[in-house]
Amino acid sequence: MSIERNQLLSVFNGLLQPERFKDYGPNGLQVEGKNEIRRIVSGVTASRALIEAAIDAKADAIFVHHGLFWKGMDGRITGWLKERIRLLMAHDINLLAYHLPLDAHPELGNNAQLGLKLGLKLGVKAGVQGQATFGDQNLGWLANVEFANAAVLAEHVQTVLGRQATLVSGDLQKPIRKLAWCTGGAQGFFESAIAAGADAYITGEISEPQMHLAREMGVSFIAAGHHATERYGAPAVTAHVANECGLEHQFIEIDNPA
Structure with a gap:
């Protein structure tokens, strides 16, 4: 056809x-x-x-x-x-x-598909009762999770994506109960993720300011690769x-x- x-x-x-x-x-x-x-x-x-x-x-x-x-x-x-x-x-x-538009699609987009790969419960886009988004144009996603700490979460991300991730955390013993993520070069959304109550944030890249924010705010930051999170x-x-x-x-x- x-x-x-x-x-x-x-x-x-x-x-x-x-x-x-x-x-x-x-x-x-x-x-x-x-x-x-x-x-x-x-x-x-x-x-x-x-x-x-x-x-x-x-x-x-x-x-x-x-x-x-x-x-x-x-x-x-x-x-x-x-x-x-x-x-x-x-x-x-x-x-x-x-x-x-590809990042944002609620089922087939980069954020939705990354969430599925990581085994997260979806249904977190705008308009779904009891869930939330964050960041510019509501591109970021949030989910309730159960990880013992940021190191366990980072290991899970690395296993799923098949590549080394960069982890920065001010509290490596803190349980991860609310996870935020936005694929690609969304390191600028970190403050919005913190404001949304996230214990950890996953994106593709990290810049110099996010390392300090993670340490000072006690919220973990995982940079898992721009390409790896958006494929x-x-x-x-x-x-x-x-x-x-x-x-x-x-x-x-x-x-x-x-």
């Missing part, structure tokens, strides 16, 4: 509702390719490696979390950006990218849409230790 590009775009937009978000770049179709789409590849970032792998897979479209265009770019199509776009256009491949939403959303539209789908993992 196949679907026309604009029909596929309409399905993704209807599912992810990008109009609800103030984002750092354009959501939706970023590079236009062929009109008829039969095979779609999903991945985390529209890197050259992913594009080349999609070409080898004979993809008609690529769906990613991190696209090619961001606020603050100077607009010149040179160097690495020119090469990625050249490959897409030479092979007539569509590139679709959804940033914050579940894109394949979940794309698999859902591909099944709905009768398309072939393949997730391609491009390893990234960051």
